[in-house]
Amino acid sequence: MKNNLDQEQRISLAHRVALISGIFCGVVALLLILNFWHMKQHEPLESKTIEVLVERLSSEPGNEELKEEIRSFDLLARKAYFTSRWQVKTGTWLLLFGGIVMAASLKVYTDLRARIEAPEKVTEELLRARANSQYWLMVAGGLILGFSLVAGYLSNDYLKEYQAMGVVEETEQPQDGIEVIKVFPAQESADTLGSDSAIEQEGASGAEAIEGAGDETETATQPVAVQTTSRFNRDDFKTNQATFRGYMGQGVSYHKNIPEKWNGSTGENIKWKVAFSKPGYNTPVIWDDKLFISGGDAASRVVACYNRNNGQLLWEKEVTGIPGSPAAMPRVTDDTGLAAPTMAVDGNRVYAIFATGDVVAFDLQGNKIWGRNLGVPNNHYGHSSSLQVWENKLVVQYDTNTRGRMLALNTANGETLWDVERPVHISWASPALIEVNGKIQVITTADPYVSGHDLETGAEIWKVEAMMGEVGPSVAYEDGLVYATNEYARLVAVEPKPGAEFTWEDDEYLSEAASPVAYNGLLYLATSYGVLVCYDALTGEKQWEKEYNEGFYSSPMIADGKLYIIDLDGVTHIIKADRSGTVVADPELGEGGFALPVFADGVIYLRGMEHLYCVGE
Amino acid sequence: MLKKIPNLALILILFALLTGSFLQAQQRFPKPEFDTGYVQPDPTTPEPRAMALEYFDVLVLLAVLSLASWLAVKKRSRRGLLWLSVFSLIYFGFYRDGCICSIGAIQNVALSIFDPGYAISITALLFFILPLLFALFFGRTFCAAACPLGAIQDLVVINPVSIPSWIRKTLGFIPVIYLALSVLFAATGSDFIICRYDPFVGIFRMDGPFLMIFLGITFLLLGMFYARPYCRVFCPYGVLLSWMSKFSKWHLSITPSECIKCKLCKDSCPFDAIEVPVEQAYRTPEVSRKNLKRFILYIGLIPVLILLGGWIGSKSHIFLSRVHPDVYLAELMISQPELKEDEENLDIQAFLESGDTFEQLVDQAAVIREKFRKGSLVMGGFIGLALGITLMNQVVFRRREDYEPHKGDCFSCGRCMDYCPIDSQKSKGESQKLNVESLKLKVENQKSVKSKG
Numbered sequence A: 001m002k003n004n005l006d007q008e009q010r011i012s013l014a015h016r017v018a019l020i021s022g023i024f025c026g027v028v029a030l031l032l033i034l035n036f037w038h039m040k041q042h043e044p045l046e047s048k049t050i051e052v053l054v055e056r057l058s059s060e061p062g063n064e065e066l067k068e069e070i071r072s073f074d075l076l077a078r079k080a081y082f083t084s085r086w087q088v089k090t091g092t093w094l095l096l097f098g099g100i101v102m103a104a105s106l107k108v109y110t111d112l113r114a115r116i117e118a119p120e121k122v123t124e125e126l127l128r129a130r131a132n133s134q135y136w137l138m139v140a141g142g143l144i145l146g147f148s149l150v151a152g153y154l155s156n157d158y159l160k161e162y163q164a165m166g167v168v169e170e171t172e173q174p175q176d177g178i179e180v181i182k183v184f185p186a187q188e189s190a191d192t193l194g195s196d197s198a199i200e201q202e203g204a205s206g207a208e209a210i211e212g213a214g215d216e217t218e219t220a221t222q223p224v225a226v227q228t229t230s231r232f233n234r235d236d237f238k239t240n241q242a243t244f245r246g247y248m249g250q251g252v253s254y255h256k257n258i259p260e261k262w263n264g265s266t267g268e269n270i271k272w273k274v275a276f277s278k279p280g281y282n283t284p285v286i287w288d289d290k291l292f293i294s295g296g297d298a299a300s301r302v303v304a305c306y307n308r309n310n311g312q313l314l315w316e317k318e319v320t321g322i323p324g325s326p327a328a329m330p331r332v333t334d335d336t337g338l339a340a341p342t343m344a345v346d347g348n349r350v351y352a353i354f355a356t357g358d359v360v361a362f363d364l365q366g367n368k369i370w371g372r373n374l375g376v377p378n379n380h381y382g383h384s385s386s387l388q389v390w391e392n393k394l395v396v397q398y399d400t401n402t403r404g405r406m407l408a409l410n411t412a413n414g415e416t417l418w419d420v421e422r423p424v425h426i427s428w429a430s431p432a433l434i435e436v437n438g439k440i441q442v443i444t445t446a447d448p449y450v451s452g453h454d455l456e457t458g459a460e461i462w463k464v465e466a467m468m469g470e471v472g473p474s475v476a477y478e479d480g481l482v483y484a485t486n487e488y489a490r491l492v493a494v495e496p497k498p499g500a501e502f503t504w505e506d507d508e509y510l511s512e513a514a515s516p517v518a519y520n521g522l523l524y525l526a527t528s529y530g531v532l533v534c535y536d537a538l539t540g541e542k543q544w545e546k547e548y549n550e551g552f553y554s555s556p557m558i559a560d561g562k563l564y565i566i567d568l569d570g571v572t573h574i575i576k577a578d579r580s581g582t583v584v585a586d587p588e589l590g591e592g593g594f595a596l597p598v599f600a601d602g603v604i605y606l607r608g609m610e611h612l613y614c615v616g617e
Numbered sequence B: 001m002l003k004k005i006p007n008l009a010l011i012l013i014l015f016a017l018l019t020g021s022f023l024q025a026q027q028r029f030p031k032p033e034f035d036t037g038y039v040q041p042d043p044t045t046p047e048p049r050a051m052a053l054e055y056f057d058v059l060v061l062l063a064v065l066s067l068a069s070w071l072a073v074k075k076r077s078r079r080g081l082l083w084l085s086v087f088s089l090i091y092f093g094f095y096r097d098g099c100i101c102s103i104g105a106i107q108n109v110a111l112s113i114f115d116p117g118y119a120i121s122i123t124a125l126l127f128f129i130l131p132l133l134f135a136l137f138f139g140r141t142f143c144a145a146a147c148p149l150g151a152i153q154d155l156v157v158i159n160p161v162s163i164p165s166w167i168r169k170t171l172g173f174i175p176v177i178y179l180a181l182s183v184l185f186a187a188t189g190s191d192f193i194i195c196r197y198d199p200f201v202g203i204f205r206m207d208g209p210f211l212m213i214f215l216g217i218t219f220l221l222l223g224m225f226y227a228r229p230y231c232r233v234f235c236p237y238g239v240l241l242s243w244m245s246k247f248s249k250w251h252l253s254i255t256p257s258e259c260i261k262c263k264l265c266k267d268s269c270p271f272d273a274i275e276v277p278v279e280q281a282y283r284t285p286e287v288s289r290k291n292l293k294r295f296i297l298y299i300g301l302i303p304v305l306i307l308l309g310g311w312i313g314s315k316s317h318i319f320l321s322r323v324h325p326d327v328y329l330a331e332l333m334i335s336q337p338e339l340k341e342d343e344e345n346l347d348i349q350a351f352l353e354s355g356d357t358f359e360q361l362v363d364q365a366a367v368i369r370e371k372f373r374k375g376s377l378v379m380g381g382f383i384g385l386a387l388g389i390t391l392m393n394q395v396v397f398r399r400r401e402d403y404e405p406h407k408g409d410c411f412s413c414g415r416c417m418d419y420c421p422i423d424s425q426k427s428k429g430e431s432q433k434l435n436v437e438s439l440k441l442k443v444e445n446q447k448s449v450k451s452k453g
Ligand code: SF4
Pocket: B103, B142, B143, B144, B147, B148, B149, B150, B151, B230, B231, B232, B235, B236, B237, B238, B241
């Protein structure tokens, strides 16, 4: 009996000890957490006061009193720090001690209270248990094996791919790597594309082009005929928005009578709308009645040609059989994709470049003329510099993480005409052309140089250190001044000549992706956070600014004396291109887009994320 | 309800301890960045010991194993085993920082077999072999009292719950896979995963990355209810010990003389390691026939499983080989070439500075991958074989008359011995741990059993 009482007492004693030590531990833990939180809040070692005082000291270095003050503050901070350290240490030890006491008393408590329970009658049914075990072992084993198998099949053997590719990363493909299709004697194709005076004979050229489109099936079966002598007429490039940002890549269209009102959702003023097959952020290019876009995903890259009068797909060709083209797609970001660069067309051929480094030329009937790979670009977003074409040269700005580079390829066969190394970092901007003293210069912008190269030889004519970071916007040009900008860098106006200095510079508004455009003595710039600004092009004086809800990745274009710019939501903002900045309209497309508006006589072509639209009244 | 309070309190203090040590780890002066070539010591790897002291460790191990075996098999003292395990916890765990360790020694042995350039230290070899040898004769006495990982988990066993056998068997397959993987990774020189994911080493060293400490604390918390979770669900060395122990001649027995089937010990094992007598009911001709059929089926299945496992294993070699840093780096640089520009990717920067060409790295990686292809094939085959044997064992009913520890699963901790009334009848002084009530109950039970008999 007495023994029993002792037992009870012991149990309750153990219980109490456990409880008290438990509470003790809880309190200590709480204090520790509070202490930690407090220290996080005001880290004494990074005290603002000291910082301020030190700053002040640098302006009045002789102030002894101040020095004394800093010293005492610093001492205080250190004391606070070490006190807190002491608290944490002591707290941890207390906690450990409390924990041990508690664990021990708990152990005693549970042991004392333990009773042997009368054995149960029902034992685990052995047979069923075993059957269960077998079942679950098989399930688990099957799952593990299955998962490994799936994982095994899903894992990509990069090493093998790499070794199989024998990667020629950005090394020049040997010339025989270019696939050139035999050139037959000149045989003017039936389509008579590119009538030289298209601007006056709008209607006529359109009709003929459609005829040509009809002949397409015929020509495809005939031996491929390619013009040996490429025709070149400057005015054709004014008539046709044939490259990124139109004529010479300067962002100004020469068309009049451009629609101002439409609505993609309701169909108002939409002449036609078609869905395209593969995604791509490139802007359509036009030659006479044909409109070209490119697209691509991991499965394939395509070039497509539409009849721009009715939206009929004339042909769509996969880009295949290019020597050196990588088996695995390079990694690109979603907002760049594999087909970001805008194509170029010159009436003879249409040219496309993809993030794989593949450059390809088709004739306007969709026959592949040549294709080559420039080496897979080491580009962490994906290659996006668009092509420029002039006379017989296809200009490729090819700045990658490996090196800065620019090439001109022979438009007829893809052979390299010149290939220059540029002392710049990777860029995503596109080359623009300007004419200075009767000579065509290719203007590029990248970190750190904005530079001009001779189109004939590729030789650098001038450069100026002006840019920083990941340069996306291309340059603008008017009346002897080149304008370049980039986010985190600056906006500059420079004369395109050796030893050039900034005519003016500004850094209030900078653009991240949209290229500036200069027109009639004014410069327009659009930011990725939705501000549109107008400067006096000669002085840099700000004329007006407008703020929108959506940002701009697409560049402004000037047409018919108005500025057209599409925001990320697909809303086109139309503003008078003058010092007044009068808003004309803000028509909506109904889907977002990155591409620029493409102008032709009386119509605009817009490329959304999924559809191609023709707007006309 | 009342029972729950102490458990909750215990969780609380463990949590508090965790946060305490975590806070300590957080509040530090930032490590100074010297330009003098001074290398920060790596806090997770203790300094190498002098040779003599290493031999001393082997001696201590040998002594502990002998003593543990004696205590378990001859002396039959749970208390002795308990204190011995506390000693091991302090010595091998806290004092020796959980290094050297028999479990991790698996990897040294594997590497030394497959990499002729690696010479295993005699200490590591002995740490690997001695416990296995002892297990071969006396059962897993290493787990009972010499393993610091086992000891720390054993100490927190407060309120263990019994787990249905199908869960145990299924979970019990994980250590086999872990063993296979750790041997594969060690043999290919990729990684010592047992050490990397040792959950308690952070606690032993009172320092370590947050995740390590967190894992350790989690295992301890879990271990209050699911006794020795690491031992039962992960420990790869336990697999080997269990194989050895199955052949042990002098394994600990619950009763010192004859089992009277009083069932008193049945629920005493926190690890569900006690096997009940196989009753006659399971031995009817019908059941036997069915079992025989299954047995034959599984025997036939084993080669299939080996082949299947091997095939799947070799299919898995690509992703498995990514554990090797060279393969990982090579593939990273192939798949994301832009990272070469990333100043903050230290691995890539270190490689670029090493002066090796990328081709060399890729070739090296390809050699390692080839090793993995062979290794994974063998590993998969092994896992298939193990699965087949485990399945087969499920249909084998060995005749068993008594309550006995499962020789493979029993950790020889000795708890069950205290529950056997025969034992306590014999040596009265020993039975102090049991309270009077239970003694009474025992006697009553015995009576009833006897009267029934
Ligand atoms: S099973 Fe493994 S961890 Fe557990 S006691 Fe045995 S050797 Fe140690």
